[in-house]
Amino acid sequence: xxxxxxxxxxxxxxxxxxxxxxxxxxxxxxxxxxxxxxxxxxxxxxxxxxxxxxxxxxxxxxxxxxxxxxxxxxxxxxxxxxxxxxxxxxxxxxxxxxxxxxxxxxxxxxxxxxxxxxxxxxxxxxxxxxxxxxxxxxxxxxxxxxxxxxxxxxxxxxxxxxxxxxxxxxxxxxxxxxxxxxxxxxxxxxxxxxxxxxxxxxxxxxxxxxxxxxxxxxxxxxxxxxxxxxxxxxxxxxxxxxxxxxxxxxxxxxxxxxxxxxxxxxxxxxxxxxxxxxxxxxxxxxxxxxxxxxxxxxxxxxxxxxxxxxxxxxxxxxxxxxxxxxxxxxxxxxxxxxxxxxxxxxxxxxxxxxxxxxxxxxxxxxxxxxxxxxxxxxxxxxxxxxxxxxxxxxxxxxxxxxxxxxxxxxxxxxxxxxxxxxxxxxxxxxxxxxxxxxxxxxxxxxxxxxxxxxxxxxxxxxxxxxxxxxxxxxxxxxxxxxxxxxxxxxxxxxxxxxxxxxxxxxxxxxxxxxxxxxxxxxxxxxxxxxxxxxxxxxxxxxxxxxxxxxxxxxxxxxxxxxxxxxxxxxxxxxxxxxxxxxxxxxxxxxxxxxxxxxxxxxxxxxxxxxxxxxxxxxxxxxxxxxxxxxxxxxxxxxxxxxxxxxxxxxxxxxxxxxxxxxxxxxxxxxxxxxxx
Ligand code: ADP
Ligand code: ZN
Numbered sequence: 001x002x003x004x005x006x007x008x009x010x011x012x013x014x015x016x017x018x019x020x021x022x023x024x025x026x027x028x029x030x031x032x033x034x035x036x037x038x039x040x041x042x043x044x045x046x047x048x049x050x051x052x053x054x055x056x057x058x059x060x061x062x063x064x065x066x067x068x069x070x071x072x073x074x075x076x077x078x079x080x081x082x083x084x085x086x087x088x089x090x091x092x093x094x095x096x097x098x099x100x101x102x103x104x105x106x107x108x109x110x111x112x113x114x115x116x117x118x119x120x121x122x123x124x125x126x127x128x129x130x131x132x133x134x135x136x137x138x139x140x141x142x143x144x145x146x147x148x149x150x151x152x153x154x155x156x157x158x159x160x161x162x163x164x165x166x167x168x169x170x171x172x173x174x175x176x177x178x179x180x181x182x183x184x185x186x187x188x189x190x191x192x193x194x195x196x197x198x199x200x201x202x203x204x205x206x207x208x209x210x211x212x213x214x215x216x217x218x219x220x221x222x223x224x225x226x227x228x229x230x231x232x233x234x235x236x237x238x239x240x241x242x243x244x245x246x247x248x249x250x251x252x253x254x255x256x257x258x259x260x261x262x263x264x265x266x267x268x269x270x271x272x273x274x275x276x277x278x279x280x281x282x283x284x285x286x287x288x289x290x291x292x293x294x295x296x297x298x299x300x301x302x303x304x305x306x307x308x309x310x311x312x313x314x315x316x317x318x319x320x321x322x323x324x325x326x327x328x329x330x331x332x333x334x335x336x337x338x339x340x341x342x343x344x345x346x347x348x349x350x351x352x353x354x355x356x357x358x359x360x361x362x363x364x365x366x367x368x369x370x371x372x373x374x375x376x377x378x379x380x381x382x383x384x385x386x387x388x389x390x391x392x393x394x395x396x397x398x399x400x401x402x403x404x405x406x407x408x409x410x411x412x413x414x415x416x417x418x419x420x421x422x423x424x425x426x427x428x429x430x431x432x433x434x435x436x437x438x439x440x441x442x443x444x445x446x447x448x449x450x451x452x453x454x455x456x457x458x459x460x461x462x463x464x465x466x467x468x469x470x471x472x473x474x475x476x477x478x479x480x481x482x483x484x485x486x487x488x489x490x491x492x493x494x495x496x497x498x499x500x501x502x503x504x505x506x507x508x509x510x511x512x513x514x515x516x517x518x519x520x521x522x523x524x525x526x527x528x529x530x531x532x533x534x535x536x537x538x539x540x541x542x543x544x545x546x547x548x549x550x551x552x553x554x555x556x557x558x559x560x561x562x563x564x565x566x567x568x569x570x571x572x573x574x575x576x577x578x579x580x581x582x583x584x585x586x587x588x589x590x591x592x593x594x595x596x597x598x599x600x601x602x603x604x605x606x607x608x609x610x611x612x613x614x615x616x617x618x619x620x621x622x623x624x625x626x627x628x629x630x631x632x633x634x635x636x637x638x639x640x641x642x643x644x645x646x647x648x649x650x651x652x653x654x655x656x657x658x659x660x661x662x663x664x665x666x667x668x669x670x671x672x673x674x675x676x
Contacts, residue, residue: 010061011035011071013052015045016110020099020657023052024061025071035071037086038079040113042072051114053080053104077120078236080108082255084291091286095645097585097652097668098276106276107251111225112232119229138176139324144168145177148318152181155294156188156258163285165265165306166298168320169329169560170531171495174298177320178261179212181296182242186213190258190293191241195280197267198246200493203470204477209244219245219252222469247272247280250287257293260284264492265297265306266524268673277669281306300531300562301524304573305580307566323535330502330533330540332558336549337506350437350445355503355543359446359483363453367538368476368498369483371442372529373505376459376487377401378441379434382409382420386430391421397628402434403461404444414631442505443485450483458486491529497536502529507546507554514626515675516578519553523565526557577618579671582641585648586672589622589636591664600664601636608638611651617642627676637675645670 009027025043027035035041035054043052049072061068081089081104089107093100141149148166155162168174182192196205201220209216217231217240234240236253243252247270250260262270262281270280281297288295297306297315310317323329335352343353362369381399383390391400393411400409402420410417424430443457456472463469475481477496484490510522526544534540546554556565574581587608591597605622612619618641625635642648649670657666 007032008059009035009057010059010063010068011041011057012055013041013043013071014055014101014104015043015050015052016105016113017045017050017101019101022055022101024063024068025052026061026068027057028070031071031074034076035074036076036079037083038081040075040078040080042074044069044072053108053113055086055100055104075117075120077117080113081253084255084287085251085253087290088283088287091290092276092278092283094653095649096276096278096670097649098278103276103278106248106272106278109228109232109248111228115229115233119233138179139173141176141180142173142324144320144322145173148320149177149180151316151318152177152259152294152296153184156181156185156190159188159258159292161289161292161294163288163295163297163309163315164318165302165310165315166296166318166320167302167307167562168298168300169323170300170528171323171327171329171535172300172320173324174263174320175208178263178296178298179208181259181261181294182213185258185294186241188258189256191252191254191256192243192259192261193249193252193254193257193284194242194244194261194263195247195249195270195284196244196263197269197492199269199489200264201244201246202473202493204473204495205493206244209242213242215239215241217243217245217252219243219249221246250280250284257287257291259294259296260288261296261298263298264528265299266301266303267492268521271671271673275667277672279671279673282671301527302562304520304566304569308570308580327534328539329560330530330542332530332542332544332560334549334554334558335543335545337545337547340545350442350505351449352543352545355545356449358501358541358543359503360450362501363450363482366479366498367500368479368481368496369501369503370490370494370499370529370532371446371483371485371503371505372487372491373437373439373442373485374487374491374509374525375401375436375438375506376440376461377410377412377438378404378444380436380438382432382434384424384427384430385433387424387427389424389426389430391418391425391432394418395632396630398630401438404440405461413627437505439485439487446483446485453482454480455483455485456481458484458489460487460489463489488525488529491525491532494532495535496532497538499532500534500538500540502533502540502542504529504542504544507544507557508548508551511548511551511553513676516573516576517673519569519572523553523557523562523569526554527560527562530557530560577641582618582643583645583670584672585640585642585645585652586669586675587622587638587640587652588625588667588669589638589664590633590667592632592634593663594634597634597636597664600659601638604659604666605638608655612640612648615642615647615651616644617648625676639675 009032012022039054089103093103185192243249262284265281309315340352379402393416396413408417439459530542589601601622620639622636622638625637
């Protein structure tokens with residue numbers, strides 16, 4: 001290590017590139033006093049001038065003096081992150097085994113860190129008038145809401161950390177509790193973050209917050225770059241003190257945080273699907289801990305992890321066991337589709353007779369229906385009538401979905417698409433048959449059965465078109481649509497009082513996934529989507545179609561009995577030592593050459609097991625992933641089981657994440673939500 005003269009100052013810089021290192025630069029004498037941690041500096045990086053963020057400052061460096069380069073300039077106008085945020089970033093980096101530079105890329109989006117200097121300088125930019133807004137009329141809270149609220153307010157008053165799990169059935173008025181908590185935090189001079197799953201960030205939801213508060217920033221993926229910039233800088237400068245947003249809003253640049261709310265805390269969308277594989281719910285809890293803020297996790301179907309944290313005393317349970325105004329939960333009828341198919345001699349595979357009758361009734365009296373099927377496309381696979389060959393993606397080991405509107409077969413994992421062949425490409429003889437049902441087919445068939453009705457569909461194929469999402473939701477809210485068919489996009493957040501029927505086309509789809517959480521996901525989805533019915537003055541009904549009507553999970557979901565489900569599910573997890581009994585780390589291997597990858601995996605795991613078992617970890621695998629290949633890359637998984645993630649992570653953080661050739665990669669997913 002080189003100890004330079006007293007005056008030399010070196011900084012470590014994070015750059016916005018996919019590299020797993022921080023870089024050392026020297027600071028010219030005239031800038032030494034200005035440069036601070038969290039500032040942006042201009043540097044010469046691989047012969048390009050780019051921005052970097054200052055992570056640390058010191059008088060020493062490992063880089064030889066003839067190699068080290070000076071920074072070119074520093075922007076003093078703004079600290080992109082404060083000490084607390086850096087601490088959070090370091091924790092994420094260690095816990096999720098991800099390079100700090102890449103974590104910071106998530107905390108400060110590229111667009112923000114590369115802002116033109118004129119925006120950093122300008123305090124007043126975008127000072128458009130905020131609403132002349134109407135003071136809302138808040139509800140009188142009921143006793144359960146008040147009890148829950150008081151606990152939260154106490155924590156905010158004491159300016160201490162505490163995590164609450166607000167377990168309230170669908171329509172129990174959780175949102176009102178959130179709103180009051182935020183009002184209170186603001187009155188105490190504190191700032192508040194609300195994160196919701198991207199798909200429940202509906203215009204309706206945003207409107208509720210914007211009419212209640214005059215300083216709300218909104219953060220989601222559909223924002224224009226200008227809006228994103230205004231909101232981010234506005235939060236930084238205290239113009240906005242509340243943010244409602246998707247996963248990344250957990251990194252809102254508030255320096256005086258008092259409250260973080262995570263709505264639908266069990267949602268899988270809080271987990272990022274790439275490095276760093278963080279879960280925004282867990283990051284929220286850690287951020288609350290580090291900044292002495294109150295954290296509220298809300299759900300009608302809490303994750304096993306969160307509910308068991310209440311049992312362990314880590315979180316405090318708050319309950320809203322009834323719908324507001326004593327409204328009943330919707331009545332759920334289970335329809336055995338095996339019967340239906342027999343009755344109709346194999347014809348009626350999509351709709352049961354009862355479901356069609358009930359839809360017809362609603363259409364006649366002007367009430368609305370939601371039909372839920374968590375599969376987009378027309379037919380979920382296409383096969384040869386003669387030899388049974390199934391059309392698969394060229395790059396992934398999954399079946400192709402037929403989309404009628406594009407008249408093409410598409411892969412739902414990569415971009416691959418191809419025409420539907422007339423004759424089987426395998427036996428060159430048989431005719432191709434479309435099989436399985438997706439939302440597109442449900443919509444088409446329904447339009448045929450009810451030609452007079454207004455039927456619309458909502459899934460990612462439709463909402464890719466700009467504005468269509470808002471348009472469909474708007475039309476549905478205004479009663480212009482009789483039946484809305486959709487994927488999980490319509491399962492959450494919708495609060496439309498005229499919806500009196502929810503049809504679940506195939507309740508058991510997710511149950512067939514090779515995933516130990518399949519039961520939990522199925523329970524959550526059924527409960528959530530059922531919760532869309534009967535939220536107003538009118539009673540709601542749910543029709544649940546299934547091929548496995550005897551399964552406990554289907555019956556618990558039909559009764560919306562979370563506690564009964566939790567007990568049985570926890571028992572099963574305990575027996576197998578699955579989460580939340582222990583934690584999982586999924587070590588994922590990727591490589592384009594199947595044989596080479598398999599060899600690499602065996603070698604790597606043999607060594608890794610020796611090191612990790614001395615630290616008390618257990619293992620499953622390595623085995624090829626249930627989806628063997630995605631986007632040309634073969635995949636293997638090894639699950640590490642432990643009770644102490646940080647100690648295992650500290651070992652993993654020292655391992656190489658690729659082989660010498662660089663052709664085979666290792667990706668570490670801590671607390672994985674998908675093992676596919
Ligand atoms: P959840 O988020 O628990 O599903 P919401 O917060 O959406 O439930 O509340 C359901 C409906 O009840 C909303 O339309 C809301 O405005 C209304 N609501 C909430 N609290 C009360 C209350 N105390 N009295 C009457 N209506 C309420
Ligand atoms: Zn593919």
